[in-house]
Amino acid sequence: MNDPQTPGASRLSKAGRAVVNGGAVLVSLGSVAWAADLYREVGLVLYTEQFLSAMLALALPVVFLNVPAVKGRTGPVPWYDILAAISGFAALAYVAAVYPRLANELVYQPLDALIVSAVILGLIIEGLRRSVGKVLVGVILVFIAYALWGHHIPGKLVGRSVETTTVIINLALDPQALLGTPMIIATTVVIAFLLLGQILFASGGSAFFTGIAMALMGGYRGGGAKIAVTASGLFGSISGSAVSNVLSTGVITIPLMRESGYSAESAGAIEAVASTGGQLMPPLMGASAFVMAEFLEIPYADVVLAALVPAVLYYFALFVVADLEAARTGITKIDRGALPAAGKVLRAGWFFPLPFGFLIYALFVLNLRPETAALYSALVLLICAAIFGYEGKRISPSGLLGALRDTGLAAVELILIVAAAGLVIGVLNLSGLSFGLTLSLVQLGGGNLFVLLGLAAVICIVLGMGMPTLGVYVLVAALVAPALVEVGVDIVAAHMFVLYFGMMSMITPPVAIAAFAAASLTRADPMRTGYAAVKFGWLAYVIPFLFVLSPTLILKGETGAIVLAVTTALVGVWLVSVAVAGYATRPLNGVMRLAFAVCGLAALMPAGAFSGGHWVDIAGVGVGVALAVRERVAVRSRNTSAAAE
Numbered sequence: 001m002n003d004p005q006t007p008g009a010s011r012l013s014k015a016g017r018a019v020v021n022g023g024a025v026l027v028s029l030g031s032v033a034w035a036a037d038l039y040r041e042v043g044l045v046l047y048t049e050q051f052l053s054a055m056l057a058l059a060l061p062v063v064f065l066n067v068p069a070v071k072g073r074t075g076p077v078p079w080y081d082i083l084a085a086i087s088g089f090a091a092l093a094y095v096a097a098v099y100p101r102l103a104n105e106l107v108y109q110p111l112d113a114l115i116v117s118a119v120i121l122g123l124i125i126e127g128l129r130r131s132v133g134k135v136l137v138g139v140i141l142v143f144i145a146y147a148l149w150g151h152h153i154p155g156k157l158v159g160r161s162v163e164t165t166t167v168i169i170n171l172a173l174d175p176q177a178l179l180g181t182p183m184i185i186a187t188t189v190v191i192a193f194l195l196l197g198q199i200l201f202a203s204g205g206s207a208f209f210t211g212i213a214m215a216l217m218g219g220y221r222g223g224g225a226k227i228a229v230t231a232s233g234l235f236g237s238i239s240g241s242a243v244s245n246v247l248s249t250g251v252i253t254i255p256l257m258r259e260s261g262y263s264a265e266s267a268g269a270i271e272a273v274a275s276t277g278g279q280l281m282p283p284l285m286g287a288s289a290f291v292m293a294e295f296l297e298i299p300y301a302d303v304v305l306a307a308l309v310p311a312v313l314y315y316f317a318l319f320v321v322a323d324l325e326a327a328r329t330g331i332t333k334i335d336r337g338a339l340p341a342a343g344k345v346l347r348a349g350w351f352f353p354l355p356f357g358f359l360i361y362a363l364f365v366l367n368l369r370p371e372t373a374a375l376y377s378a379l380v381l382l383i384c385a386a387i388f389g390y391e392g393k394r395i396s397p398s399g400l401l402g403a404l405r406d407t408g409l410a411a412v413e414l415i416l417i418v419a420a421a422g423l424v425i426g427v428l429n430l431s432g433l434s435f436g437l438t439l440s441l442v443q444l445g446g447g448n449l450f451v452l453l454g455l456a457a458v459i460c461i462v463l464g465m466g467m468p469t470l471g472v473y474v475l476v477a478a479l480v481a482p483a484l485v486e487v488g489v490d491i492v493a494a495h496m497f498v499l500y501f502g503m504m505s506m507i508t509p510p511v512a513i514a515a516f517a518a519a520s521l522t523r524a525d526p527m528r529t530g531y532a533a534v535k536f537g538w539l540a541y542v543i544p545f546l547f548v549l550s551p552t553l554i555l556k557g558e559t560g561a562i563v564l565a566v567t568t569a570l571v572g573v574w575l576v577s578v579a580v581a582g583y584a585t586r587p588l589n590g591v592m593r594l595a596f597a598v599c600g601l602a603a604l605m606p607a608g609a610f611s612g613g614h615w616v617d618i619a620g621v622g623v624g625v626a627l628a629v630r631e632r633v634a635v636r637s638r639n640t641s642a643a644a645e
Contacts, residue, residue, distance in 0.1 A: 016065055016077055023062040024408025025401065030055055031191035031411070035371035047103070049179045053096035055187045056120075056419070059412045060088030063127040066409075084123055091119040095173065102173060109165050117172035124178075124419050131413050132420075133466050139475075140420050143427040144171070150431050156439050159431035170430055177426025181294065182418040182474045189290045190470060191411045192374035196355070197241075198403040198410075199378050203385035203395045206248045208349035209234045214256070215342035218334040222326025224257035224267075227334075229274045229319050236278015237285060241410070241468065242506045242514040245275035246521070254521050261331040265525065268518035269507075269532035273318055276506045276514050276537070279469050280311045280499075283360050288473050288503075290370045292495050295477055301364055306492050306554040309566055310500070310543050313553075317539035317573045324581035348391050351384035417471030425478050434482065441483035449487060453545055456480045457501045464505030466513055472502035490551045500544040507533035538580055539573060542604065550606030550613075565606045568617045575600030575624040584631040586638075592627070599624030 012020060033039060034051050064085040065077055094116055095102065102113050129137045147167045150159025171177045200206070213231035217223055231253055236245040250271045257267035279288055282304045289307065293300045325331075355377040362373035385395040428434040445452030459480055464472035476498040484494035506514035509530035519529040534541075547553040552565035578584050579597035588596070602620025607613045 012065065012077065020062050020066045021405050023058050024406075024412065025404045027055060027058050027062070027408035027411050027415075028191060028195060028404040030058065031187055031371075032195070032375060035188050035192055035369075035375055047099050048184060049103070049173075049175060050096045050099045052179045052183050052187060053092045053099060055415065056124075056183075057089050057092035057096060059415045060092065060123055060127060061085035062409070062412045063131055063416065064088065064123075067127075067130040069130065084126070087119055088123045088127075091116040091123075095120070099173075106169060106173060109169055113169050113173060114165055117169045120172045120178070121168060121423075124416065124423075128416050128420055131416055135466060136417070136420055139463070140423055143424050143433075146433060147171075147427045147431050150433065156443075157433070157436045159433055159436075162430055167430065171423055171426045174426060176429050178419055178422045180422045180425060182291075182421045182425070183415070185291050185294055186411070186415055186418040186470070188371045189374070190414060191407060192371040192378070193290075194410050194414075195403065195407045196359075196374050196378040196381065197244075198407045199381050199385070199395070199400070200235075200352075201248055202399045202403045203381065204349070204390035204393060205352050205381075206231075206235055207252070208345065208352050208390060210249055210252045211340050211345040211349070212342065213253075214334075214339050215345055218256075218339040219336060220323075220333055222260065222262075222323050222331050223334040223339075224253065224260035224331075225262060225270050225322035225326065226319065227256055228253035228267075228271050229315060229322060232271060232274035233278050233281055233315055236275050237281035237283075242272070242276040242279065242503075243517045244410070245278055246271055246514055246517045249275065250518055250521050254518065256334065258522065260326075260334060261329060262325075263524075264522040265519075265528045265532045266325065266536075268522040268524050268529040269515060269536050270318070270322055271521075272507050272512070272515040272518040272529070272533045273537040273540075274315075275518075276503060277311065277314045277318070277540070279503055280307055280314060282308050282311060283363075288470055288499055291470060291473060292477075292499065296491060296495060298492070300370065302492070306496055306556075309553050309555060309569075310496070310547060313543055313569055313573055314537075314539055316570065317577055318536055320574055320577040321536050321538075321581050324577060324583045328581055328583035328587060351388055352381075352390075354384060355381040414468060414471060417467060418474055421471060421474040421478070424475060428478060434478070437479065438482045438486050441480070442486055445483075445487070449489075449548075450545075452483065452487060453497070453548060456484060456498065457541075457544070460498050460501035461505045461508050464502040465508075465511035467505070469499075469503045469506065472505065473499050476502050484548070489548050490554075490556065492556075493548050493551050493554055496554060497544040497548055500540060504537070504540050507537050509534070535580060538576070542576075542601075543569075546604060546606055549610075552606055561607065564614070564617070568603045568607070568621055571621050571624065572600045572603030572605075575603060575620070575628075578628075584628060585635040586631060588631075592631075595627055596624065599627065 039046055064081045069081065106113060125137055125140060128140065144167070146159055147162060148164060151161040153159065173179065210227070210231040213227045213234070217226035217230050220226060232245055232249045235249050236242065254267050254271055257270065258264065262270070279285060285304070285307055289303045290300060293303045358380050359373055359377040362368045362376060363370065382395065382400065441455065442452065444455055460472070460476045463475055477495060481494045481498050484497060485491050506512060507530065509527055512530035512533060515530040515533040516526040519526040522529070543553070550565060551557060552562045553569065555562055575596050579593045579600060582588050582593055599620045602616050603624060605613055605616050607617050
């Protein structure tokens with residue numbers, strides 16, 4: 001989505017910019033009002049679908065006024081965009097106003113329901129094309145076509161025969177489609193956390209976290225990369241957006257890495273991987289965890305616990321590879337004179353941890369709704385930032401207004417994406433495709449779990465290209481996860497699996513938007529940065545298979561088995577990272593890299609994955625440690641000989 005402050009919005013007049021900014025602010029305020037139950041406080045009793053329709057009514061004009069039909073086109077907003085903005089607002093405002101009547105009459109397919117439904121669907125599809133791209137639009141059109149004509153398809157994928165009018169009305173107005181759970185979560189939980197992240201950014205929170213990371217990590221080998229891993233992991237857990245995380249923390253961390261000696265591609269890749277992984281970092285995990293908890297109807301705490309070990313392994317692998325890369329290329333620590341003192345940073349921003357401590361307390365102790373907890377935390381942060389400020393700068397009313405605007409702009413694109421997911425879910429429910437799709441995926445796997453997992457991973461990455469993690473998770477949770485559950489995969493493991501691989505589309509070429517965003521900061525080749533990101537983020541492509549094979553890595557099972565699995569996994573991560581970097585205590589030849597890789601993969605394999613798996617673990621750890629000792633002894637002998645000479 002083009003920000004009004006960017007050149008892409010130059011076609012807007014002052015009045016047009018005011019409409020876009022005002023719409024974005026109203027999207028944020030509407031979500032806050034709903035999450036805080038302000039509607040009831042003033043005596044309004046609304047259907048949830050009325051609220052959702054009103055939010056879409058505000059979002060669509062922002063898209064059509066802010067994003068041109070042809071990318072890069074400048075000049076005044078054309079008449080057809082103004083007409084689309086007005087039509088979208090009018091149709092959805094009408095639905096919001098009369099939904100109680102429409103809900104009772106949908107079975108009779110009244111003409112007004114058909115007309116507004118057709119307008120809404122057409123404009124949402126066009127809005128998606130503009131703001132997200134053609135790939136997702138193509139997916140939506142395929143599903144709608146299936147709903148209309150799927151009953152002509154032979155075999156297991158045959159659909160129900162449904163009238164065209166029924167398809168149009170149900171997709172637009174049914175609570176199990178466009179106005180369903182994904183939209184509810186996006187307009188309440190997600191916007192609340194987006195607002196928290198924007199207030200954090202506006203009050204200097206990203207600078208604080210980066211400063212802490214610099215103070216703690218900058219004095220070690222490869223300090224620039226370790227700063228990026230720490231800062232982006234912390235901030236990414238809160239922001240929930242890999243791209244915005246790259247752009248906010250990367251402007252500081254990437255120059256530090258470049259000055260330290262990392263190549264442009266490596267610096268961009270490390271930042272992209274670190275920013276992407278923040279979406280899996282407890283306790284917040286962006287907003288994806290809350291969506292997963294809603295889908296699975298389990299406590300949020302269960303999702304956090306399941307994500308804990310994979311997140312630790314993810315960042316441990318990135319940390320180790322960055323460290324070994326620094327050792328291999330001779331990158332040293334950052335000069336202490338260029339680093340802030342930890343005490344000074346903490347004294348200046350001591351209040352930043354308070355809202356997140358409160359958030360955790362509100363979620364896990366008070367058991368507040370996620371959106372309510374996020375809003376209270378945002379309020380705590382806002383008060384602290386207004387009273388104390390960071391480095392002499394207090395958040396101002398204009399800063400708060402800017403945070404509301406930026407939250408709304410980010411939310412608009414996300415609202416359209418979850419609208420698309422809602423349409424897919426609507427087709428699945430209306431046509432009966434969900435059962436046929438699950439059966440087909442299982443059969444494509446040929447009864448082999450590894451083949452099915454491989455297919456699922458590829459599908460998740462492809463569907464996720466160019467999409468925010470939350471949007472792709474909602475989509476793959478409906479399309480892919482049921483097939484994994486059908487073959488006996490633990491339901492939490494299945495959903496974590498699709499979330500991981502949906503997330504990895506952010507750093508996987510050919511459409512690796514987080515890596516491309518980092519490349520824009522480093523002025524490096526985007527594709528080379530993407531391939532470097534795959535190298536640094538290698539574990540994320542492996543660990544989902546591991547916790548599917550043995551749920552001990554998502555903390556399910558006996559304590560002893562969990563401890564063994566986590567310990568051997570940490571050793572395995574280090575061994576494979578040595579192979580990836582090509583360095584232990586000295587550069588490694590091809591044979592030694594292969595040996596470390598084999599031992600590491602053996603150690604990574606959970607003991608409970610198959611009969612005798614613990615012997616594979618023991619062998620991998622034992623031989624891998626022996627190889628590491630051998631390398632260290634060889635280096636010491638060489639150094640001793642050199643000293644003697």
